[in-house]
Amino acid sequence: MKKLISISLLCFFIAAPLPMATADASIVRITSTIHQNFTGEFRNDELSQELTPSGKLGQLVFVPLSSSKIWIIDPALIDEVVAMTGDYTLATEATPIGKDIASSWLTQLKKVSAANDVVALAYGNPDVAMAKDLAPSELRMYYAYGKSALEMALSRMVRSEPNGKWSKGRSKLDPLQRKAYGQARKDLTRLSKVVASPELMQLRVRLARLLSPGLDADGRAYSLYNARTAVDAQLHRLRINPGKYQLTTEKTVLPVTVVNDFPVEVTVNINMLAMNTRIIVDSFSEITLAANSKRQLELNAFVIAPGQTIVFAQMTDSLGSDVAPPAVLALNATVIDPRLTWFTTGAAILLLLAAITQSVRRVRRGRHNEI
Template sequence: MRKFLFALLALTLAGFSFPQSATAATRTIELIERPHQLIDGRFIDDELATLLSPEGRLGSLVFTSVPTQTRWIIDGAFLDEVQAMTDGYALADESDGQGVDVAIAFLDQLKIATSGAVITPIAYGNPDRTIAEQLAPSELSFYFSYGAERVSFHLERTVAVDKSYVAKERAKISGPLRKNYTVNRQAISKLSTVVTAPELTLFRARLAILLSPSINGELSEKFAANAIVGVAEQRAKLRINPGKYALTSETVEVPLTLVNGFSSAVTVNLIFRSSNIKVLVNDMRQITLAPESRTQFAVPFTVVASGSTNISAVLTNAKGQWLGPSSKLALTMTLIDSRVAWFTTGAAVLLFIGAAAQTYRRIRKGR
């Protein structure tokens, strides 16, 4: 009897353990690719047109049969590049890209293949986590949240931030390139305090590519140079137009034009700095500029003395941080003393009366 009970117990335990051993292990698929777009969005090659095809290295991961128990590790920056191809795209050499149809098919099939699967979004642009944590830990958090947001957008499902993935590769970034990244990141971060436009948010996220282990050597130099140009272009979207002005009275309203090239409204401070005290002007705070607008403001200037001076005008955020380079306002002041003005006016009146009297006498003599 005891032997029978032991045998029954053994079979029962075996029955419980059998399904566990038969359960297939979770498969992991990585959709992480080196960038094929520069920071400003231009494609440097058309390799994705081949890689995304059903026979390509990336396409084969999506178009072949995928087990239900699959963990997808996805870079939102990669999906954004594929999305950019779907509307038609040009390469840096101005030739047309050939991957429009395959990009559309890839994204459609990806939604099907990932349905019900576990999704792990990585930090946007696949930056080296160790270096990013050293240079800008708060920005790394932004890369993670933005990466999850973009993956969620493309898959049309809710995807939570997941920081569990750690890449095995390490980025090889020189000291000058690290400084390049830091300077550019700081400039865009300051702009982001007043600009909520999606195009700036995307540009800010794409700076993470500068820390990616997938670009090295000459390619990293190319991306770094492109980032410098791109940052200058972003800062130039929010500016004060420079100009030359002649001030001929004690109080003059000078027309200044402020430009907002972003798709969202911004609120900024307009700060003035003079090279001398020949003219006085007050700062203007909490100015709201409409999206994609050119707004003219009449700024009152008070002239103290005649001469020339340069005014530096700059836009700042609430903390007083500069949002871009300053603009030069060249002023020429010609201030006439009130007594001199009265004397000049009186002399002109007397001359007019004298000329009129002389004309009258000539007319009478002619008769």
């Protein structure tokens, strides 16, 4: 009988569902607002104050060890802390003071979370609902990149749970700001089709921070402006130099300079679009630009009629999609039709002959009068 009871109890405990390991675990959220500009420097040194033992983030990690915690961490914030452990710069004239503070905080985070589960939020802790609406494919990248970045920073495995509903809060971006985020994202996405640069990919992922619920009105305006500046700087690294050209013959070869300031090789097509029919220009296919290089192309131009023509030089990928803003080439043709030249020359000769004839007649008439 005792054996039967023991077996029954054993079966009950085996069959009964075990409580979730996280049921009694406390949640620790490591998130904050944006501190590091998209252009690299820190806006101010407020993060260093948050990382002190008495600061908002310091109070979360400078605590006794516990095995019943789950750490919910924004990987972008940890990247900021890692950047602060080096020789970082400020956008102000103040002297940075956070290097040792950041190093101490990061060491303590690794120590205090070592025995716990760590969940990586989407990189930058964006408003997930808004990100799904504006850029669902980017959101998947934010999660994947965030997990990888956090694992590298903490030197351990972490979890990523897009369906875990760990993200909290709602972004307050207005419609115009959402449009600005979308344009910046599209610009970098297009450029990424031909430029395989880690720096470009990192900036693309960091745009997720613009959707963070932690940004106040001033932070949203400042960060959007700074992000646009950083995106424009990247777009300028792959460009066609604009220029003005004077065409004096029917067929002309014009020098066009293409610049690649990225540390990787890039292959593009260049479509030339003339705004009128006075001049016909050729386009270029599969132009390969070496890393950190300039290349001069020879543009064939054919003059149909004299006058001014604007030509837009547009870089595209292999599928014909734009990858960078177009350059403007201003062409001015002063070519004269050969038939008009012959006519003008002939008329001038006839006028000269007529003048000579008239002069001869006057001389003869004068001599006749003398006789």
